[in-house]
Amino acid sequence: MGNAASPSLSGYRILIVEDEPEIAEILFSFLTREEARCMVVRDGGAVREALWRWHPQLVLLDMKLPKRNGWSVLADLRETHPDLPVMVISALGDDVDKLSGFRLGCDDYVVKPFNPLEIVARASVLLRRGHVAAPIIATSHGALRIDRGGFRAFYGDRLLDLTRVEFLLLDALVNVQGRVVSRGFLIETALDGDAFDRSVDPHISRLRQKLASVAGAQVTIAAVHGEGYRLDVVG
Structure with missing residues (x-):
């Protein structure tokens, strides 16, 4: 169930793009605790198919990914899914990296290590801005x-x-x-x-x-x- 610190994410589909199993598990655990529906992919090359198959309403995107890095994935997302919210979660914390992320079109940028409750709160904000596609049934x-x-x-x-x-x-x-x-x-x-x-x-x-x-x-x-x-x- 959702806690008092943040609105429930009940029913929202969140795609977690993260190759580190421990971090992916932390994100998955905290988001599903808020009743979100989560899917994890481990490399940048799997993102396109995940989008076609699952129609996520929010993407949590690492930058250092195998097969296809997060910068390339983000540029592709902005071209094909301009209204899909994207939160970058990356160990790349320099100002130049953050600016590059925002210039490519990410909606939020969080530096690792992070507080999982902060991710939940930020995800709630992004999903309630009014640009999230309706579920495809x-x-x-x-x-x-x-x-x-x-x-x-x-x-x-x-x-x-x-x-x-x-x-x-x-x-x-x-x-x-x-x-x-x-x-x-x-x-x-x-x-x-x-x-x-x-x-x-x-x-x-x-x-x-x-x-x-x-x-x-x-x-x-x-x-x-x-x-x-x-x-x-x-x-």
Whole structure:
């Protein structure tokens, strides 16, 4: 439950981009205590897919990240999601670093080490400024429709009989509208990250069979060598 020191963050989706497990765990713990819904990604290269898949309403962004640094991620966020609040949380505490962050468009800049309660309070302020996108409950791609509120998927007016994992896989594929989704991201979102690289393949195979039973060749899941999977929808 929210405490007296700060408004509740109940229901808000917060993306934590942090490669240090201890810091990510502290942020996750304090924010979920305020009833926020949190997702953690460990490198800058995973941010784009997380945005497509999860539609966060606030991003907490470290600067020193593997694969793609936080400066690059921040510049990309300001181009593609100009109204999405971004709080930088970084060990880079020099004035020049802070100025660079604000020039690139961050909404707040906190230097490590930090007080977790301060992060909660600052997050509350950013989320209540009025520029936060409303939650996306339903997504469609052609005749496929995802109802996240009801945890259901439809082809036309036909309800698909999917397991939890199959629903999450289809949700991720539908949400990116024909782009390729990596195996790693599918494992993180549908299998809770507790799996090896090829463990998603049997679930994709069963999902293909269920889609074919209602849509025939109109809906297919293509394997893209070395990259992942892509959902193709005709009509």
